[in-house]
Amino acid sequence: MEKKELICINCPMGCPLTVETEGNEVLSVTGNTCPRGESYARKEVTNPTRIVTTTVRVREGREKMVSVKTETDIPKGKIFECVKQLKDVELMAPVHIGDVILENAAGTGVNVVATKAVL
Amino acid sequence: MEKYDIVIIGGGPAGLAAAVAARKAGTKSILILERDRELGGILNQCIHNGFGLHTFQEELTGPEYAARFEAQVLELGIEYRLNTMVMDISREKLITAMNRERGMYQIQAGAIVLAMGCRERSRGALNIPGYRPAGIYSAGTAQRLVNMEGYMPGRKVVILGSGDIGLIMARRMTLEGAEVKVVAELMPYSGGLKRNIVQCLDDYGIPLKLSHTVTDIKGKERVEGITLAAVDERGKPIPGTEEDYECDTLLLSVGLIPENELSGQMGVELNSVTSGPVVNESLETSVDGVFACGNVLHVHDLVDFVSEEAAMAGKNAAHYVKDYVEKCTEKSSGYGKVISIQPTGGVRYTVPSFIRPENMVDQLTIRFRVGSVYKKCYVSVYIGEERIIHKKRPVMAPGEMEEIKLEKSRLIGCRDYETVRIQIEEA
Numbered sequence: 128m129e130k131k132e133l134i135c136i137n138c139p140m141g142c143p144l145t146v147e148t149e150g151n152e153v154l155s156v157t158g159n160t161c162p163r164g165e166s167y168a169r170k171e172v173t174n175p176t177r178i179v180t181t182t183v184r185v186r187e188g189r190e191k192m193v194s195v196k197t198e199t200d201i202p203k204g205k206i207f208e209c210v211k212q213l214k215d216v217e218l219m220a221p222v223h224i225g226d227v228i229l230e231n232a233a234g235t236g237v238n239v240v241a242t243k244a245v246l
Numbered sequence: 247m248e249k250y251d252i253v254i255i256g257g258g259p260a261g262l263a264a265a266v267a268a269r270k271a272g273t274k275s276i277l278i279l280e281r282d283r284e285l286g287g288i289l290n291q292c293i294h295n296g297f298g299l300h301t302f303q304e305e306l307t308g309p310e311y312a313a314r315f316e317a318q319v320l321e322l323g324i325e326y327r328l329n330t331m332v333m334d335i336s337r338e339k340l341i342t343a344m345n346r347e348r349g350m351y352q353i354q355a356g357a358i359v360l361a362m363g364c365r366e367r368s369r370g371a372l373n374i375p376g377y378r379p380a381g382i383y384s385a386g387t388a389q390r391l392v393n394m395e396g397y398m399p400g401r402k403v404v405i406l407g408s409g410d411i412g413l414i415m416a417r418r419m420t421l422e423g424a425e426v427k428v429v430a431e432l433m434p435y436s437g438g439l440k441r442n443i444v445q446c447l448d449d450y451g452i453p454l455k456l457s458h459t460v461t462d463i464k465g466k467e468r469v470e471g472i473t474l475a476a477v478d479e480r481g482k483p484i485p486g487t488e489e490d491y492e493c494d495t496l497l498l499s500v501g502l503i504p505e506n507e508l509s510g511q512m513g514v515e516l517n518s519v520t521s522g523p524v525v526n527e528s529l530e531t532s533v534d535g536v537f538a539c540g541n542v543l544h545v546h547d548l549v550d551f552v553s554e555e556a557a558m559a560g561k562n563a564a565h566y567v568k569d570y571v572e573k574c575t576e577k578s579s580g581y582g583k584v585i586s587i588q589p590t591g592g593v594r595y596t597v598p599s600f601i602r603p604e605n606m607v608d609q610l611t612i613r614f615r616v617g618s619v620y621k622k623c624y625v626s627v628y629i630g631e632e633r634i635i636h637k638k639r640p641v642m643a644p645g646e647m648e649e650i651k652l653e654k655s656r657l658i659g660c661r662d663y664e665t666v667r668i669q670i671e672e673a
Contacts, residue, residue, distance in 0.1 A: 134448065136441040140641045160640070177445065178295045180307055181421055182393055192396045194293035194309050203449065210421050224313055242293065243309035 128154065131172055137163040144168045176200035179209050180242070183228055188220030188245035195228050196242050201235040208233040221246045250325075251275040251567045253341055253355035254560075255332050255508065258287020260540025261361035262315035263553040264560030268359070269322045271564035277353065278319070278326035279343055285319070285326060286312030287363055289549065291390045294414055296441075300550035311549060335512045337533055356570060357535045357563040360509055360523065361556060364541040366411075367501040376463030379470075385411040385499035389418065398422055400495025404472050405429040406460050408436040408443070410547065410645075412499020417446035419497075426450070427491050430458040430474050432481055435619050437501075437645045439547060459483060460496065469494055502545045509538070519595040520544040526584075527601040527610055528562040529555065535570070537563045544597050544613070547647050551613070555597075583662035591669030592616050594644075601666070603657040612668070613649045616642045620670050625650055628667040629660060642670070 133144040140160065146168045147154040156168040170176075178200045182192040201209060209232045216229055222245045229239040251273050254261045257280030265278050284290060289297070292308030299305055302314065319326065330345040339355040366384040383391075383399050389411060391397045403424050405412045408431040416426045429447060434457050436443055447454050455474065461483050462473035476487035504522040506514070515524045515532035522543040523531040530537050539559035540552045582604040587596045596614045620642045627635035627650065634656050642648060650668070657666070 134440065134444050136444045141440040177449070178305070179421075180294045182293060182396070184396065190394065192394055194307060194393060196293075196295060196307055206421070224310060242307040243290070244313065 133168055133171055135159060135164040135167050137161075137167055146172045148172055175203040177203055177206060179206050179232075179239075181210050181213055183213055183216050183218060183241075185218045185220050185222055185245045188222065190245050193218065193222045193228075193245045194242045195239050197232055197235075197237050198240055199237055201232065201237050205233040205235050209235070209239070213239060218245075247352055247354055249275075249354045249356075250277040251356040252277075252359060252560075252563050253339075253353055253357075254278045254359040254361055255335070255341075256280065256287065256361035256363055256540075256542070257282070257285040257326055257328070258361065258363050258540065259289055259312065259315065259549050259552050260363065260542070260556040260559075261287070261359070262312070262319055263556035264359045264361055264537075264539055264563070265324045265326075266315065266318045266322060267557035267560035268564040269324055271561045273564040273567055275356075276324050278324065279330045279332055279341075280326060280328050281331045283328055285316050285328070288386070291386070291393045292414075293393050294418075297549050300548070301553050308549075315553070332508060335508050335536075337512055339535060356567045357537065359556075359559050359563050360506075360514075360531070360536065360538040360542050361540050361559075362505045362508065362542045364502040364504045364545050366498070367503055369498060372406075372498070372500060374460055374463055377466045379463070379465040379468050381465070381469030381495045382463070383495065383497055385409070385415045385497045388415055388495075388497050392418055392422060398424065399497075400424065400469075400493075402427065402493040403495045403497060404460070404474075404491050404493045405497045405499060407431060407499035407501070408438050408454060408456075409499040409501065410438040410442050412497060413438045413442040413446040415497055415499070416452050417450060420450045420452070424495075426452050427493060428453050428455055428474065430455045430460060432457070432459045432477060434479075435643060435645070439645060461488065463496065464490075469496055472496055502541065504542045504545065506542060509542070512536070514538075517544075517595060517599065519589075520597070522597075524599045525597060527598050527606040528566075529559040529598065530562065530566070535563075535566050537566075544595070544615075547645070551647065551649075554611075555613070583660065583664075585657060585660050585662075585664050585666055587612065588665050588667045589614060589669075590667050591671065592618070592620060593668050593670060596668055601652070601657060603654060603660060606652075606654050606657065608654045609651045610654070611649050612652055613647055614668060615644055615647055616670060617644060619643045620672075622673045624671045624673060626669055626671050627652070628669070629656070629664065636671075638673070 135142040144158040289308035289312035297311040334342040464471040475483040537559040539556040
């Protein structure tokens, strides 16, 4: 059995949560004051995901950088690999919001798209 | 001389939302003046997600959120000027501005919306001893360098202050390959949103040291390290608790201050707690026909509330211009009684500061902040001895802006100069 300490982020309460797990199975969640705390804890210990945002270089545009994001959240463990892949990407202006910058980032099946127009 | 019905000072989130709302309320002649090279203000450098959940019911990044409002401004044909710095505003609403093409010139406004945003508190305000080496940045400056200019300010980083920009930059610098050694916070609680502490610090194993401050900066040409010490309850460093950290960069995220030089020059009354203008229910300042919204009024945590507040300021500016033309009379005089809102018992300030009930909307949002962390408490609102609101709150913290709604029907019966008190009560 393994114990993990988390802070719930659903509201400013920030309940300190304790999750007991056995392998990939959640045995118990304690410390939460509402049901949202429990579902947050279950997701966080079994499959934590995040939207990743960073920047990519652009040539011949009005700005040197364009901001980008993963279209949906990706596994937390893939964040650094995703950012690293984007380091090697260089775009040519113009770039538009929603343009796909990188397909299947870090093998997650999720695309990275531009979040700003650089003309 | 040029004339516009409404001139909006600043093209960030507040200015854009105010312009859109003013146009939708019927004002045709609107001009936005922006000093930067593009509209959108600080949102352009806030490339992280988490914006727009209230306004658009979806999670956007800062640039995307700005683009939504810019698109509306363009669609509505609202005029704007970039790279234009406003130098002065007179009480008669004569604006002196400057840009490369026109030089110095003047614009007469019928109404003005102040939307200049805020500025970061700098090292000078902190009294940290040491030389003035390179490598000390405000968190927002570092954010602009990394996200917009494509420069990394340093490789080994210590962050002083746990404001949201500092937390966001801890993650950002880590993703860009820097080593963020520690975030130190003078207060016993963080000034940032909980979600940022978890997703920007805990996710990356960056320690947050509460009740700690930087007592020394080492290095003459470039930062070489800093000394961190624990502080007592009065914020004084405790001798013997010093710890040295080797770093080449110190980021400061130690507070935001509304940028009210222009407001001050024109004689707008400022609130000493918020450093922003004192406003009434219409978000109108002490100078007739001059409105304020967004971070120039009081520093916000969420842009969604800036947009909401700014839309109200823009709409009220439009009504002011219309009334002025129709009646050709001064507006603020002769508007009946005035009720002041008094923050007490843990409430640091309120926006607005006073209300003219005849003039208020049916349900007026009052925004405020508390002075320390409260658990299991009530927000109570009193008129005289009568308690009209008693709302339970599981927790409140200085880092999270609060709001309550006041009903017009409850205030309309108040006597002139009566006080509405807002306070925190223990359960």
